[in-house]
Amino acid sequence: MEPLAPMRLYTLSKRHFVLVFVVFFICFGLTIFVGIRGPKVIQTSAANFSLNNSKKLKPIQILSNPLSTYNQQLWLTCVVELDQSKETSIKTSFPMTVKVDGVAQDGTTMYIHNKVHNRTRTLTCAGKCAEIIVAHLGYLNYTQYTVIVGFEHLKLPIKGMNFTWKTYNPxxxxxxxxxxxxxxxxxxxxxxxxxxxxxxxxxxxxxxxxxxxxxxxxxxxxxxxxxxxxxxxxxxxxxxxxxxxxxxxxxxxxxxxxxxxxxxxxxxxxxxxxxxxxxxxxxxxxxxxxxxxxxxxxxxxxx
Incomplete structure (x- = not known):
């Protein structure tokens, strides 16, 4: 027994079918155009910091740029430059210490977790070292953040470190x-x-x-x-x-x-x-x- 409620799909003419597909492809084309010509999803900026040249790496303090809720999330990434031959391939895991503090609008520092987090990261180098995610904040409560990163347990000759902030484009x-x-x-x-x-x-x-x-x-x-x-x-x-x-x-x-x-x-x-x-x-x-x-x-x- 056929259902009494009619379905519009079964009564569409060829003209209506063509019209439906035309509207679909127009909308699909508009989304592709906006995706190509629209703003970038992620914006990046180099982090300002000073690398201690002593043999033992001291914790590095990095201050983020001013943020708003339109930035949505915050990533801090790092690319390590080793002082060795480019032909050398390395893959090693090491513990990294991370401490994140929030900076309020009046300039006062607020402790988010009030503790140092230990994170295990894998450093992979084949000519050039792969990017490491240092910290990621899923939502932003403060206008700025201070991240203190410790690489004391990385037993490799380090030539330099390039830190990068990544957020959603407002x-x-x-x-x-x-x-x-x-x-x-x-x-x-x-x-x-x-x-x-x-x-x-x-x-x-x-x-x-x-x-x-x-x-x-x-x-x-x-x-x-x-x-x-x-x-x-x-x-x-x-x-x-x-x-x-x-x-x-x-x-x-x-x-x-x-x-x-x-x-x-x-x-x-x-x-x-x-x-x-x-x-x-x-x-x-x-x-x-x-x-x-x-x-x-x-x-x-x-x-």
């Missing part, structure tokens, strides 16, 4: 806010139109695609994250955690939808919850749990 952050706002509004309009078109039909008469769309569209609205501007207004890791949670929910729900649809092509009979849906929920649920845990951990801890 121009890209503003563009991201407007993009997300546009797609939040667009998704909300589409969701309302979809609900309005099915208001006359009982849910029992909906097709499997219509039932899934009633779930995916609200999740798509959350995927575009209507709470994203809060990350620029609130000094907290909570908005970033919500963004990770919403993205994981939508992507895992989309994966579950395709698994059910493609498996449903083979299973033409009754789809029992225990044998048809439960294994898929279990597999996708593990992926969702892993992605949420990793995303929240990366946002909260920062690295």
């Amino acid at each position: 121009a890209f952050s503003r563009l991201e806010i407007w993009f997300r706002f546009f797609f939040v509004v667009l998704t909300f309009i589409v969701t309302c139109l979809f609900a309005h078109s099915l208001r006359k039909f009982s849910m029992r008469d909906w097709g499997i695609e219509q039932k899934w769309m009633s779930v995916l569209l609200p999740l798509l609205l959350l995927y575009n994250d209507p709470f994203f501007p809060l990350s620029f207004l609130v000094n907290s890791w909570l908005p970033g955690m919500l963004d990770d949670l919403f993205q994981s929910m939508f992507l895992c729900a989309l994966l579950l939808f395709w698994l059910c649809v493609y498996h449903g092509i083979r299973v033409q009979g009754e789809r029992k919850c225990l044998t048809f849906y439960l294994p898929k929920f279990f597999i996708v649920g593990l992926l969702w749990l892993a992605s949420v845990t990793l995303g929240i951990w990366q946002t909260r801890i920062g690295g």
Whole structure:
């Protein structure tokens, strides 16, 4: 028995199909154009510091540039220059000490964790040494940061060190806010139109695609994250955690939808919850749990 609720997809003419694909490729082309001509995502700047020339490396103190919430995150990376032949290949692990202090607007120094962190880093050199991530802050509470780095345990002849600050470009952050706002509004309009078109039909008469769309569209609205501007207004890791949670929910729900649809092509009979849906929920649920845990951990801890 065919579902009573009609599907617009089955009644589209060739002209409508062509129009849908034209609109899709126009939107896709606009996103590519904005990605090419738009502002860079990451901006870099050299860190100012003084390297002690003594045989024993003393902790290096580095002060960041003035920051704002539009910088979103902060990375400090380092490229080590060794005083040896370029043909020599080295791969060694060493403990590195890192201490991060926040500088408030009035110039006072605030201790973030009030302790020195020990980080194990791997130095790989093959002619030129690979870049090392010294510190990463997932959200910014202060206008400036002071990072004290210790390389005392690196037992290699060091010729120089090049530290680099990396943050999100404020121009890209503003563009991201407007993009997300546009797609939040667009998704909300589409969701309302979809609900309005099915208001006359009982849910029992909906097709499997219509039932899934009633779930995916609200999740798509959350995927575009209507709470994203809060990350620029609130000094907290909570908005970033919500963004990770919403993205994981939508992507895992989309994966579950395709698994059910493609498996449903083979299973033409009754789809029992225990044998048809439960294994898929279990597999996708593990992926969702892993992605949420990793995303929240990366946002909260920062690295």
